[in-house]
Amino acid sequence: MSSRNKILAGWGSMWVIRGELSRRTYLLFALFGMLVPLAGWWGLSVSGWMDAVFMPGPMQVLSRTYTWFVEDDLSYDIWISTYRVLAGFSISAVLAIPIGLMIGTYRPVQAMLEPLTDFIRYMPAVAFIPLVMLWVGIDESSKIAIIFIGTFFQMVLMVAEDVRRVPITQIEAAQTMGANRGEIVKLVIVPSAKPALLDTLRVTMGWAWTYLVVAELVAANSGLGYSILRAQRFMQTDKIFAGIILIGLIGLTIDQLFRWLHRKNFPWLYKK
Amino acid sequence: MTTKISIQAAHKTFGSGEKSIVALQEVNLDIGSNEFVTFVGASGCGKSTLLRCIGGLERLSSGSIQVDGADIDGPGVDRAMVFQHYSLYPWMTVTENIKFSRLLRAGREDITSSDVEVASGRADALIDLMGLGHVREAYPNQLSGGMQQRVAIARALLPRPQILLMDEPFGALDAQTREVMHDLILHVSKLEKTTIVFVTHDVEEAIYLGQRVVVMAPRPGRIDSICDVDLPAQRDQDMKLEPGFLQQKKAILTRIRETAGMRTDHELLERMTRQAAQQNDMQ
Numbered sequence: 248m249s250s251r252n253k254i255l256a257g258w259g260s261m262w263v264i265r266g267e268l269s270r271r272t273y274l275l276f277a278l279f280g281m282l283v284p285l286a287g288w289w290g291l292s293v294s295g296w297m298d299a300v301f302m303p304g305p306m307q308v309l310s311r312t313y314t315w316f317v318e319d320d321l322s323y324d325i326w327i328s329t330y331r332v333l334a335g336f337s338i339s340a341v342l343a344i345p346i347g348l349m350i351g352t353y354r355p356v357q358a359m360l361e362p363l364t365d366f367i368r369y370m371p372a373v374a375f376i377p378l379v380m381l382w383v384g385i386d387e388s389s390k391i392a393i394i395f396i397g398t399f400f401q402m403v404l405m406v407a408e409d410v411r412r413v414p415i416t417q418i419e420a421a422q423t424m425g426a427n428r429g430e431i432v433k434l435v436i437v438p439s440a441k442p443a444l445l446d447t448l449r450v451t452m453g454w455a456w457t458y459l460v461v462a463e464l465v466a467a468n469s470g471l472g473y474s475i476l477r478a479q480r481f482m483q484t485d486k487i488f489a490g491i492i493l494i495g496l497i498g499l500t501i502d503q504l505f506r507w508l509h510r511k512n513f514p515w516l517y518k519k
Numbered sequence: 520m521t522t523k524i525s526i527q528a529a530h531k532t533f534g535s536g537e538k539s540i541v542a543l544q545e546v547n548l549d550i551g552s553n554e555f556v557t558f559v560g561a562s563g564c565g566k567s568t569l570l571r572c573i574g575g576l577e578r579l580s581s582g583s584i585q586v587d588g589a590d591i592d593g594p595g596v597d598r599a600m601v602f603q604h605y606s607l608y609p610w611m612t613v614t615e616n617i618k619f620s621r622l623l624r625a626g627r628e629d630i631t632s633s634d635v636e637v638a639s640g641r642a643d644a645l646i647d648l649m650g651l652g653h654v655r656e657a658y659p660n661q662l663s664g665g666m667q668q669r670v671a672i673a674r675a676l677l678p679r680p681q682i683l684l685m686d687e688p689f690g691a692l693d694a695q696t697r698e699v700m701h702d703l704i705l706h707v708s709k710l711e712k713t714t715i716v717f718v719t720h721d722v723e724e725a726i727y728l729g730q731r732v733v734v735m736a737p738r739p740g741r742i743d744s745i746c747d748v749d750l751p752a753q754r755d756q757d758m759k760l761e762p763g764f765l766q767q768k769k770a771i772l773t774r775i776r777e778t779a780g781m782r783t784d785h786e787l788l789e790r791m792t793r794q795a796a797q798q799n800d801m802q
């Protein structure tokens with residue numbers, strides 16, 4: 248078979264529904280998927296179709312990121328934003344995991360808390376801002392509180408669902424071996440739900456970052472979200488771009504960290 | 520033979536009012552010590568429900584189940600259970616799964632250090648008995664369905680239960696693996712001297728394994744008939760082809776068909792056959 252035919256055959260087999268793809272080809276496609284929008288963006292900015300004020304080019308954004316770093320203390324903005332996200336997210340997780348575990352395990356707790364949580368989660372977190380400002384003031388805790396409100400109620404429901412998805416036969420097997428309630432929760436339900444719980448944390452971490460920008464609307468004077476909002480006032484679109492991309496990159500890093508933790512902690516899921 | 524399990528006037532209803540379903544009606548049965556009893560019947564006949572009631576996972580609506588003359592109250596270490604699937608703990612290795620009951624308080628009461636040593640030897644002995652030596656450190660999802668069920672059986676046997684309840688344990692396995700498992704479980708039942716209650720929808724399996732086959736019927740779930748298996752204690756696969764075996768299989772299958780309530784399906788089939796024949800005649 249000529250090399251041309253080989254490539255054609257490879258091309259065909261990769262489009263089989265749910266087909267296989269070698270790691271190299273996967274990375275090639277992933278790179279392609281990243282570079283095309285980048286090239287499109289660059290093309291648009293040099294074409295002159297859009298005013299550079301509205302559509303800064305990649306180089307402009309890069310140089311703005313640099314000046315932000317050396318002149319405007321970018322690292323502090325990153326640190327304070329990350330701190331707010333992690334604080335709000337951690338408080339959410341510490342409370343949501345035990346509450347969700349109870350909802351998913353005991354019916355009376357479910358009846359008592361789930362409809363209520365369902366109701367509250369449809370209330371827009373943003374609308375709580377005036378109340379939060381009145382109740383907790385305008386310091387760090389108010390931003391953390393907004394992130395908490397945005398993530399906590401969703402997280403409770405997702406944790407409860409993860410717990411409910413533990414196969415009943417795993418629980419019944421423990422019962423027939425003489426396990427009591429506490430032992431079933433500790434030795435079966437928690438370890439069985441752990442991988443799903445870590446995924447839930449990964450997903451809600453993404454939401455925590457989206458609430459950051461909202462939270463930094465609240466009388467903040469630092470942080471990535473705050474910088475983005477202030478840049479709008481001065482028409483610094485390149486800074487807006489830089490801020491958005493930075494949040495995306497931090498999110499991606501944390502997401503990968505969660506995935507790494509998943510592989511590290513749950514080896515049995517990856518052994519075939 | 521002394522009575523191990525005694526089921527008296529067992530009744531079980533699911534739901535209430537018009538939507539209620541009678542899963543078990545007036546079930547009476549004594550199961551002897553070291554007996555191997557199998558339950559067959561069409562779906563909905565209550566065979567699994569009865570097993571789960573013996574295991575303590577479900578409660579009877581009325582009537583009683585006694586083990587050694589004492590009413591059962593929920594699950595207990597004297598009655599181990601093997602499920603069809605998804606009962607192993609995927610985060611534990613084979614050895615850890617088998618030793619699971621050792622983590623429980625119920626298994627640790629009044630235990631001395633010499634007991635622990637004996638128990639440790641017990642786990643190794645079961646691993647050998649089940650042919651799991653080469654997969655000790657593997658995780659369940661690395662094993663075939665047959666190997667997974669071997670682990671489940673070993674895990675159930677570890678605390679030396681007097682009764683082993685098996686709920687279609689080989690239902691998801693291929694025919695060849697199932698044959699191997701049949702001989703394995705027969706060997707285990709002799710060696711361990713456990714009373715085995717085995718639920719299946721496979722009549723051949725029920726006869727091959729059981730000393731008695733209890734045929735159940737649906738709507739309402741009840742015992743239809745009990746059939747003493749006319750085979751030597753030492754079974755082998757060739758027996759499945761002998762006339763006596765086949766006759767018994769036919770008799771049981773007939774009972775199941777007659778009670779299954781699938782008459783409408785059979786009538787439909789017959790009508791289709793007649794129509795096809797008529798069309799052939801016309802051509």
